[in-house]
Amino acid sequence: MKHLLSTATLDRATAIRILDVAEDMAQVATRDVKKLPTLRGKTVVNLFFEDSTRTRISFEAAAKRLSADVITFSAKGSSVSKGESLKDTAQTLAAMGADAVVIRHSSSGAPQVLAQSGWIDAGVVNAGDGTHEHPTQALLDAFTMRKRLHGLGSRGKDLDGVRVTIVGDILHSRVVRSNVWLLTTLGARVSLIAPATLLPVHVAEWPVTTGFDFDKAVDASPDVVMMLRIQSERMHAAFFPSAREYAREWGLDDERLERLPANTMVMHPGPMNRGLEISAAAADSARSTVLEQVANGVSVRMAVLYLLLAGTTEADL
Amino acid sequence: MTTTIISGATLPGGSRTDLAIDGGVITAVGASLSTAGARVVDAHGLQALPGLVDLHTHLREPGFEQSETVLTGSRAAAFGGFTAVFAMANTQPVQDTAGVVEQVQALGEQHGYVTVRPIGAVTAGLAGERLSEIGAMAKSRAKVRVFSDDGKCVHDALLMRRALEYVTTFGGVVAQHAQEPRLTEGAQMNEGTLSGELGLAGWPAVAEESIIARDVLLAQHVGARLHICHVSTAGSVDVVRWAKARGIKVTAEVTPHHLLLTEQLVSSYDARFKVNPPLRRDEDVHALRAGLADGTIDIVATDHAPHPVESKECAWDEASFGMVGLESALSVVQAAVVDTGLLDWSDVARVLSATPARIGRLDGYDSPFSVGSPAHLTLVDPTASRTFSTTHLRGKGVNSPYLDRVLPGRVVHTIHGGVATVADGELAAADVVRDHREAIRNARG
Numbered sequence: 173m174k175h176l177l178s179t180a181t182l183d184r185a186t187a188i189r190i191l192d193v194a195e196d197m198a199q200v201a202t203r204d205v206k207k208l209p210t211l212r213g214k215t216v217v218n219l220f221f222e223d224s225t226r227t228r229i230s231f232e233a234a235a236k237r238l239s240a241d242v243i244t245f246s247a248k249g250s251s252v253s254k255g256e257s258l259k260d261t262a263q264t265l266a267a268m269g270a271d272a273v274v275i276r277h278s279s280s281g282a283p284q285v286l287a288q289s290g291w292i293d294a295g296v297v298n299a300g301d302g303t304h305e306h307p308t309q310a311l312l313d314a315f316t317m318r319k320r321l322h323g324l325g326s327r328g329k330d331l332d333g334v335r336v337t338i339v340g341d342i343l344h345s346r347v348v349r350s351n352v353w354l355l356t357t358l359g360a361r362v363s364l365i366a367p368a369t370l371l372p373v374h375v376a377e378w379p380v381t382t383g384f385d386f387d388k389a390v391d392a393s394p395d396v397v398m399m400l401r402i403q404s405e406r407m408h409a410a411f412f413p414s415a416r417e418y419a420r421e422w423g424l425d426d427e428r429l430e431r432l433p434a435n436t437m438v439m440h441p442g443p444m445n446r447g448l449e450i451s452a453a454a455a456d457s458a459r460s461t462v463l464e465q466v467a468n469g470v471s472v473r474m475a476v477l478y479l480l481l482a483g484t485t486e487a488d489l
Numbered sequence: 490m491t492t493t494i495i496s497g498a499t500l501p502g503g504s505r506t507d508l509a510i511d512g513g514v515i516t517a518v519g520a521s522l523s524t525a526g527a528r529v530v531d532a533h534g535l536q537a538l539p540g541l542v543d544l545h546t547h548l549r550e551p552g553f554e555q556s557e558t559v560l561t562g563s564r565a566a567a568f569g570g571f572t573a574v575f576a577m578a579n580t581q582p583v584q585d586t587a588g589v590v591e592q593v594q595a596l597g598e599q600h601g602y603v604t605v606r607p608i609g610a611v612t613a614g615l616a617g618e619r620l621s622e623i624g625a626m627a628k629s630r631a632k633v634r635v636f637s638d639d640g641k642c643v644h645d646a647l648l649m650r651r652a653l654e655y656v657t658t659f660g661g662v663v664a665q666h667a668q669e670p671r672l673t674e675g676a677q678m679n680e681g682t683l684s685g686e687l688g689l690a691g692w693p694a695v696a697e698e699s700i701i702a703r704d705v706l707l708a709q710h711v712g713a714r715l716h717i718c719h720v721s722t723a724g725s726v727d728v729v730r731w732a733k734a735r736g737i738k739v740t741a742e743v744t745p746h747h748l749l750l751t752e753q754l755v756s757s758y759d760a761r762f763k764v765n766p767p768l769r770r771d772e773d774v775h776a777l778r779a780g781l782a783d784g785t786i787d788i789v790a791t792d793h794a795p796h797p798v799e800s801k802e803c804a805w806d807e808a809s810f811g812m813v814g815l816e817s818a819l820s821v822v823q824a825a826v827v828d829t830g831l832l833d834w835s836d837v838a839r840v841l842s843a844t845p846a847r848i849g850r851l852d853g854y855d856s857p858f859s860v861g862s863p864a865h866l867t868l869v870d871p872t873a874s875r876t877f878s879t880t881h882l883r884g885k886g887v888n889s890p891y892l893d894r895v896l897p898g899r900v901v902h903t904i905h906g907g908v909a910t911v912a913d914g915e916l917a918a919a920d921v922v923r924d925h926r927e928a929i930r931n932a933r934g
Contacts, residue, residue, distance in 0.1 A: 259802050279804035280688035281758030304688030372685030
């Protein structure tokens with residue numbers, strides 16, 4: 173694997189391989205010394221053109237556990253906020269000898285532009301680009317589902333027949349796009365629930381089912397309900413009339429939580445708006461995987477960096 | 490003055506002839522003209538076309554000389570077989586006063602590669618709030634006849650109505666950039682399946698079609714002439730066809746890139762493919778070709794939009810909209826509609842010369858290849874094939890979507906008012922063009 177830009181181009185075998193390597197990485201977290209020497213001497217640059225403390229520290233932890241040198245380059249207060257271009261930043265990092273660049277950018281496609289540009293030879297990991305994709309989030313979601321379903325016997329398993337309902341701002345969500353492609357590749361059946369304004373036009377051509385009615389989706393007893401963060405600025409752009417109406421129609425409140433089967437996973441990529449798209453009870457219930465997702469995020473990102481930088485040898489594991 | 494004999498050229502209608510050019514005009518047409526003492530251009534195997542006229546060019550001067558100047562844009566135009574270009578008004582300062590349009594016109598005359606006809610802004614500063622000095626520009630030495638806020642839509646319905654009526658006073662036409670601004674806020678590419686997958690904000694077809702529908706009805710209501718810039722969707726072709734059937738005085742243009750390229754190219758996130766209106770679906774490309782073939786769409790215009798390299802070497806939504814097109818236009822038209830059998834060379838002469846000249850009220854293009862007409866013509870080798878590259882560009886911009894693509898045809902000679910601006914596939918030097926033009930002018934007294 174040279175880059176990880178999108179889940180659309182991952183085949184089932186590669187996806188399962190990443191998840192299996194992540195299982196190995198998860199073992200490391202249970203040791204006294206949570207560190208592998210695998211990437212000693214390699215330099216990983218976290219290039220964050222957009223603020224995201226959670227994703228950034230997750231990648232930082234992942235790289236450090238593999239003994240890589242980590243440089244964090246945040247746009248705020250740097251030359252990037254003074255108008256330096258992606259090209260100049262990339263060439264600067266190349267001159268410093270970066271082996272991998274983890275990039276978060278507000279423009280869709282920026283990681284792909286970086287990977288194709290020839291400005292830098294490093295492997296590129298997409299850590300979220302605009303409203304396009306967030307592949308490591310989808311991988312950690314899939315990892316979390318597999319772990320809940322199969323526990324210690326997760327290795328080698330796919331998600332055949334798992335019914336996943338994703339609710340919320342589908343139109344603007346990079347998490348959804350990465351999840352739709354990855355989960356479908358792994359055999360899951362994905363359903364998207366949102367008001368019509370927050371579904372992309374032509375969503376009918378995606379490999380998913382779609383609906384407007386969250387209550388019907390709840391009563392269909394899905395294996396997974398994934399709630400997306402809703403941004404309050406959307407209501408000012410007439411996507412829906414008010415936060416109250418949104419919460420009433422598409423929020424996972426206590427009443428809907430009650431109606432879900434006891435083993436239905438409640439997922440959220442974070443950060444959550446408690447009381448808006450998800451109630452406190454839902455977020456803190458035993459069904460909630462929110463904290464597992466955070467922990468698994470580190471393991472999955474370790475796996476991705478490992479596969480990018482250490483090639484395919486598993487001698488160090 | 491030396492006579493030039495063009496021998497053995499194939500005219501758009503298919504017949505073969507020699508042409509004699511003297512003093513900037515065609516002085517004889519026929520077989521086996523005497524070549525004694527004449528400069529002979531061997532045109533055997535070459536297709537002769539009337540000098541191409543581009544109704545939609547961005548020359549960027551004054552104000553954006555890092556992107557293009559009147560000189561560099563004129564050279565790009567001549568290299569692509571053009572002898573006249575209409576320069577869009579979105580310069581800095583905007584072409585919204587007599588002074589600015591006269592300056593642009595004068596720069597064109599000074600360089601002489603092509604006739605430069607400035608387009609006047611419809612609204613002052615392209616701000617869409619009040620009319621610009623339309624009468625002053627029409628009556629200036631530049632005699633402006635085409636008015637456009639291109640780059641921006643005249644979206645206020647009342648202002649558009651008034652503009653249509655007011656330019657009628659001066660025999661002009663409003664060229665509308667049809668884009669409903671609210672429906673296209675932040676828009677990055679055609680809205681459809683692909684925009685959803687790529688996570689790029691959509692530019693829906695309805696944002697173009699709804700403005701065209703409104704404007705043809707306004708044009709009908711006030712009895713004015715209306716021109717639609719860069720029609721890009723199948724729905725727009727339908728609306729224009731409907732309007733023409735009702736006798737509304739509307740003309741429409743399509744760009745070469747909308748005749749050849751589709752939105753699929755955007756999946757590379759390569760900003761060379763970022764243009765406004767955006768590249769559309771395959772169905773749209775075919776509807777545009779059919780519309781051009783059946784006369785619903787009147788002309789091809791380049792929307793040549795040069796940008797500096799840094800405006801394209803960046804993330805997609807940070808990049809500028811636009812592509813250069815003058816140097817590649819004829820090859821792209823050949824690939825899209827000639828080699829596919831939809832248009833023949835006489836149709837090409839119509840959509841790239843006679844009709845754009847008529848819409849823009851440009852004299853000298855109504856009876857090409859006849860004795861007494863100004864010698865504006867281009868000679869093309871339609872059998873040529875080349876992998877298009879930056880070596881085939883002559884303007885300042887290299888933001889061509891055709892780089893590394895194989896394109897048919899090649900402009901071998903361009904003659905503007907008797908002056909050879911391109912000979913044997915290369916541009917004539919600036920001083921040679923200027924001197925030759927000067928000599929013709931002096932000979933006429």
